[in-house]
Amino acid sequence: MTATKKISLTINGKVCAGKPGQTILEIARANKIDIPTLCYLKGLTPWGGCRLCIVEIEGSPKVVPSCTTPAMDGSKIITDSPRLQGLRKATLELLFSERNHFCPMCPYNKGDCGLQHQGYLHGINNVRYQYLYPAMPVDLTAKYFGIDHNRCILCGRCVRTCDEIEGVHTLDVAYRGIRNRIVVDMLKKFSESETCTSCGACVANCPTGAFFDKAAAFRGPLASCQQVLTTCTECPLGCGLKVFVKENRIVNVWGDPDSPVNRGHLCVKGRYETWAEPRERITQPLLRGKDGKLKPATWDNAIAAIRKAAKDAKKTEKALLVAPRVTNETAQTITKFTGKVDRLAMYVTANEAALCSDPSFSADAMRKLEDADAIIVIGAQPSRDHGVVAARIRTTVRKREAKLLVFHARKSDLDQYATIGAHEVSLDHQFWDQVAAALAGAQRPAIVYGANAMTPIGVTVLERLIKIFEGHPGGQEPALIGLPVGTNSLALAATGIEAIEDVGPWLDAKPLKFLHIVASDAPDGGAGMLEEKYVPGLLDEIPCVVVQAGYRSALTDKAAVVLPATIWCEKSGTITSLEGRRLSLRPVLPVSGEAREDAAILESVFA
Amino acid sequence: MNKTTRKKTTKKTTRPAVKSAAAPAKVRVATMWLSGCSGCHMSFLDLDERLVDLAKLIDILFSPIVDTKVKDMPQVDVGIVEGCVNNTDQEHELRMLRDRCKILIALGDCACTGNIPALRNQFPLKDCLARAYEQAESNRISCIPNDPVVPKLYPKARPLQEVVKVDLHIPGCPPDADVIWYALTELLAGRMPQWNEKNLRYD
Numbered sequence: 001m002t003a004t005k006k007i008s009l010t011i012n013g014k015v016c017a018g019k020p021g022q023t024i025l026e027i028a029r030a031n032k033i034d035i036p037t038l039c040y041l042k043g044l045t046p047w048g049g050c051r052l053c054i055v056e057i058e059g060s061p062k063v064v065p066s067c068t069t070p071a072m073d074g075s076k077i078i079t080d081s082p083r084l085q086g087l088r089k090a091t092l093e094l095l096f097s098e099r100n101h102f103c104p105m106c107p108y109n110k111g112d113c114g115l116q117h118q119g120y121l122h123g124i125n126n127v128r129y130q131y132l133y134p135a136m137p138v139d140l141t142a143k144y145f146g147i148d149h150n151r152c153i154l155c156g157r158c159v160r161t162c163d164e165i166e167g168v169h170t171l172d173v174a175y176r177g178i179r180n181r182i183v184v185d186m187l188k189k190f191s192e193s194e195t196c197t198s199c200g201a202c203v204a205n206c207p208t209g210a211f212f213d214k215a216a217a218f219r220g221p222l223a224s225c226q227q228v229l230t231t232c233t234e235c236p237l238g239c240g241l242k243v244f245v246k247e248n249r250i251v252n253v254w255g256d257p258d259s260p261v262n263r264g265h266l267c268v269k270g271r272y273e274t275w276a277e278p279r280e281r282i283t284q285p286l287l288r289g290k291d292g293k294l295k296p297a298t299w300d301n302a303i304a305a306i307r308k309a310a311k312d313a314k315k316t317e318k319a320l321l322v323a324p325r326v327t328n329e330t331a332q333t334i335t336k337f338t339g340k341v342d343r344l345a346m347y348v349t350a351n352e353a354a355l356c357s358d359p360s361f362s363a364d365a366m367r368k369l370e371d372a373d374a375i376i377v378i379g380a381q382p383s384r385d386h387g388v389v390a391a392r393i394r395t396t397v398r399k400r401e402a403k404l405l406v407f408h409a410r411k412s413d414l415d416q417y418a419t420i421g422a423h424e425v426s427l428d429h430q431f432w433d434q435v436a437a438a439l440a441g442a443q444r445p446a447i448v449y450g451a452n453a454m455t456p457i458g459v460t461v462l463e464r465l466i467k468i469f470e471g472h473p474g475g476q477e478p479a480l481i482g483l484p485v486g487t488n489s490l491a492l493a494a495t496g497i498e499a500i501e502d503v504g505p506w507l508d509a510k511p512l513k514f515l516h517i518v519a520s521d522a523p524d525g526g527a528g529m530l531e532e533k534y535v536p537g538l539l540d541e542i543p544c545v546v547v548q549a550g551y552r553s554a555l556t557d558k559a560a561v562v563l564p565a566t567i568w569c570e571k572s573g574t575i576t577s578l579e580g581r582r583l584s585l586r587p588v589l590p591v592s593g594e595a596r597e598d599a600a601i602l603e604s605v606f607a
Numbered sequence: 608m609n610k611t612t613r614k615k616t617t618k619k620t621t622r623p624a625v626k627s628a629a630a631p632a633k634v635r636v637a638t639m640w641l642s643g644c645s646g647c648h649m650s651f652l653d654l655d656e657r658l659v660d661l662a663k664l665i666d667i668l669f670s671p672i673v674d675t676k677v678k679d680m681p682q683v684d685v686g687i688v689e690g691c692v693n694n695t696d697q698e699h700e701l702r703m704l705r706d707r708c709k710i711l712i713a714l715g716d717c718a719c720t721g722n723i724p725a726l727r728n729q730f731p732l733k734d735c736l737a738r739a740y741e742q743a744e745s746n747r748i749s750c751i752p753n754d755p756v757v758p759k760l761y762p763k764a765r766p767l768q769e770v771v772k773v774d775l776h777i778p779g780c781p782p783d784a785d786v787i788w789y790a791l792t793e794l795l796a797g798r799m800p801q802w803n804e805k806n807l808r809y810d
Contacts, residue, residue: 096720100725100726100729102716102720102722102723102725102726103716103780103809103810104716104722104723104780104809104810105723106810116809116810117804119807119809120803120804120807121803121804123801123802123803123804123807124802124807125719125776125777125778125802125807126713126719126768126773126776126778127719127720130769131720131721131725131728131766133721133725133728133729133763134729135729135730136729
């Protein structure tokens with residue numbers, strides 16, 4: 001039989017075209033014919049578990065699930081009939097009666113609970129079966145979300161999401177029959193799980209209230225919220241965010257399914273840490289009084305105090321230090337004021353300065369990672385710093401059988417999928433023969449390198465790998481994907497702002513009288529630099545330290561003047577992702593208190 | 608058992624036919640409040656000015672929200688029940704109403720599914736009683752009531768249809784007044800209400 005390029009079938013009397021291998025459901029949806037589903041989710045492997053998508057095929061006595069049945073050329077399909085209605089109703093009633101689905105006290109009304117919605121669509125005002133009222137456990141040990149097995153319909157969407165999107169397969173199904181339930185890491189609690197990354201994708205993809213976000217629980221249906229699309233600024237990947245806002249409060253944060261970067265997926269930093277984590281905001285300017293305590297002040301007073309201190313200092317005694325997460329627009333403003341200070345720099349994590357010294361963007365990095373048949377991670381910890389990159393690596397390695405080689409001093413969860421996981425790089429021939437053997441035949445290799453690849457050992461590894469690939473006849477050149485840690489560090493470096501790793505020597509180079517630190521909305525408020533030896537002491541010696549920050553921290557506590565800056569959900573502007581995409585930030589909430597945008601603050605201080 | 612109950616029902620509910628077209632007999636209604644929070648009755652009262660129109664068509668003869676004192680539950684056309692069956696006394700009352708009405712309506716989620724009172728179904732009865740009467744922080748004397756006058760709790764709270772035949776379920780916690788109005792007016796017009804995504808609510 002020759003493979004046809006197109007097939008045509010009749011659904012409810014309408015002639016529909018599709019490709020061979022497509023399921024009946026896919027073709028029906030493409031032709032705007034709706035078939036009810038619960039366990040089906042676009043992007044996940046069809047499961048065929050809920051049996052709501054059943055259809056009749058003319059000539060067959062059986063009804064078949066349309067999500068798993070491949071469409072046949074010329075077949076006649078009926079998606080709605082009294083028989084199908086009756087079966088679907090009975091299925092839904094069985095689902096309702098199996099566990100404790102009490103809608104009035106659902107912790108998390110997603111507004112479109114799949115089960116409730118289907119109940120309404122099918123006109124179910126009564127369940128004819130006896131309710132089983134089973135005693136089901138609730139696991140609230142995860143930090144940001146909980147699972148209530150009472151509301152679970154065993155659709156398996158969380159299991160497939162965990163396996164196919166985040167790639168960790170923490171969740172699975174255990175037991176049989178009526179005892180069948182979702183389990184974490186072979187009957188562990190979430191708090192004990194070693195594999196769960198808290199990415200929360202299971203919550204977003206759960207069709208009922210079984211998985212719910214703690215911070216969003218009892219805050220009303222998401223359908224009643226306003227949706228704002230913006231960009232995550234927690235790492236340089238630039239994932240698209242869909243933020244649900246109600247009455248000027250964030251109700252939930254989901255990934256933007258239309259974003260080409262993350263396609264709806266997020267890591268724990270983007271999904272939860274930015275809003276579900278208690279952080280103390282700075283909402284008005286603070287001025288250190290004569291008693292040495294920070295006291296609220298007006299903007300005018302704060303700016304006047306800063307200008308006076310700046311006037312007292314010579315140009316050579318002034319410096320400006322920037323966090324690598326300010327927007328491109330702020331960077332433009334900063335470069336305007338280069339002439340007004342002696343030194344200007346951004347502070348980056350260890351070894352990242354080398355990445356910034358020759359800033360290169362890795363276009364289409366996420367797609368290349370997905371297509372790769374061999375991935376080499378050098379000196380980076382994507383599981384910690386770039387969760388969505390780690391998820392993409394895991395799924396490529398686990399689902400597409402790509403090879404993974406990890407060269408990094410610290411252990412991470414990626415090691416378990418690696419053919420070679422080297423924590424100490426050896427230079428002997430045997431080891432490199434093994435590496436070459438593992439990479440033999442790789443057609444589309446991708447090298448993911450982080451800041452630590454810029455160490456002498458890392459560079460040696462890179463050079464040796466490139467030599468291995470040069471010896472490959474026919475294979476593509478490896479795609480080089482650089483993973484900086486600072487959100488916008490590459491773009492800032494490209495505008496000419498010097499990157500420094502050690503703040504201490506930089507401060508100590510010449511005595512300073514005036515230091516302005518743009519900490520922006522860094523989660524730690526920029527306090528990371530205080531961990532460096534001598535820095536706290538050096539800061540104490542500077543008569544006027546101005547910190548503009550979104551959150552209170554040990555750094556703002558050291559400042560003479562603290563200026564309130566806007567945070568991620570209040571900012572506008574753009575950042576440039578590691579793929580070189582210029583991504584927009586949109587204000588989600590009104591600015592809280594008297595906070596101002598970074599650029600506006602810099603204008604009023606230096607202009 | 609069931610058969611005898613049904614026979615009785617048909618026999619007892621035979622009433623003299625309507626005498627004149629000018630003054631049609633009103634539909635006789637009884638309402639009952641079992642294990643529920645009274646929210647469904649409140650929602651019924653939320654019919655507001657529509658209650659005046661309704662009063663022209665129905666007579667509420669027996670209800671926790673009417674003042675008339677009656678010795679015994681009268682024969683009615685429609686029985687409306689809020690709440691689920693939790694104890695012996697409630698089952699007795701429900702069976703009595705079933706015997707004396709033609710159409711029995713389960714009003715609200717408790718009557719339809721068990722809802723909040725049925726949350727205890729996950730736990731053994733003695734644990735529930737101990738939690739309420741022995742361990743509750745507000746208890747001064749810890750003693751599980753054992754007077755024979757006090758109705759006995761069943762091991763599980765049951766929705767109405769697990770005890771008697773129910774003719775119409777109106778879900779909702781509580782059902783919206785508009786939904787109650789829709790269901791009652793349809794019944795008064797001699798039709799069964801039709802349910803769809805517009806009038807169904809489970810919460």
